[in-house]
Amino acid sequence: MDPFTLTLKEYELREILGYPHAGNDVFYVNGIYKDGKAKKAFLKVERQKTADIKREVSIINQLCFSFMPKLLDYSIDNKPRYLLTEESKGERLSYILGNNENLESCKYMDLYGELLAKIHNVKIDCEPVKPRDFTLDNKFYEKHDLGYISKYLNTIKRNDSYCFIHGDCHYANILWDNNQVSCLLDFELSGYGSREYDLAWALALRPGQKFLKTLIEYKIFLKSYRKYHTYCQKTLNYYLILFQVFFYKIALEYESDVELKERINLINDIINTTSMK
Structure with a gap:
């Protein structure tokens, strides 16, 4: 899908940096967060049948570990549902x-x-x-x-x-x-x-x-x-x-x-x- 067609609430999408392999539509992006700072992030949009952005948002919001991804923006009420998390430091x-x-x-x-x-x-x-x-x-x-x-x-x-x-x-x-x-x-x-x-x-x-x-x-x-x-x-x-x-x-x-x-x-x-x- 075209991520620029999404209505993001907290983030202004500026650039697509990459397309990580995933079951859903995932984009490595650059943009401006609501605080006015440029932030690189990963945008996941529901595609596969097992996708469950609503569940993921609920879990992330309940867990307090230091290694949790930071939520920047999401939509669970309107389709396509999406999830935007800030790029984290580290390698696989x-x-x-x-x-x-x-x-x-x-x-x-x-x-x-x-x-x-x-x-x-x-x-x-x-x-x-x-x-x-x-x-x-x-x-x-x-x-x-x-x-x-x-x-x-x-x-x-x-x-x-x-x-x-x-x-x-x-x-x-x-x-x-x-x-x-x-x-x-x-x-x-x-x-x-x-x-x-x-x-x-x-x-x-x-x-x-x-x-x-x-x-x-x-x-x-x-x-x-x-x-x-x-x-x-x-x-x-x-x-x-x-x-x-x-x-x-x-x-x-x-x-x-x-x-x-x-x-x-x-x-x-x-x-x-x-x-x-």
Whole structure:
């Protein structure tokens, strides 16, 4: 959509600086805020069916963490709904770590686990998370000789524990500055939901990702998280494997055989591990 067609209340849009990849229409912009100062910001406009700007605004307004995005402007009453947040200082781990040749990622896993623990400690008025389905047809498992994984998933009796969750707390939604979390983005999938789901979604290996490829990183993350909360290991393993296979299917299109083998090895390591202490 053309962002200049929006009637912004608190911000005068001057320039489009970029178009970040996202499910909604997102623009990196420059403009003048109501205080007369020039501010760079990110403008998100609802597009996809799961978009929920109203929910995101409500959550941001209720949370008081130092790493929350700063709301500059929004509209939740008229369509298209939009959300404008000030640009935050920091970089994503994908940029900071590069190829992660020496597992430099381990230095960040402790704080990453602590971040999610802080989110799961929140007590606010919120709606249940919207359901998302990541299950794949058995034909996919059989076609790629992964039938044993499907059978393993079917043997697990989940025992989810529930709390406030972020719902989309993966590396691309976290900015880091001076080895600290400077901003956590995208709260439109937040709400009351499964903590094991949220943990697994944070740890799942996305296509092209060079970190969170080992149980070593998982264990550091989870050890930090367990200082504050407990979780069901079997349920966590279920979601971890479910998400790993989901992203494996996507990675089939462009990752090398070596990288795909690494993904299967990670899944096998999870299956063979009853605890990640």
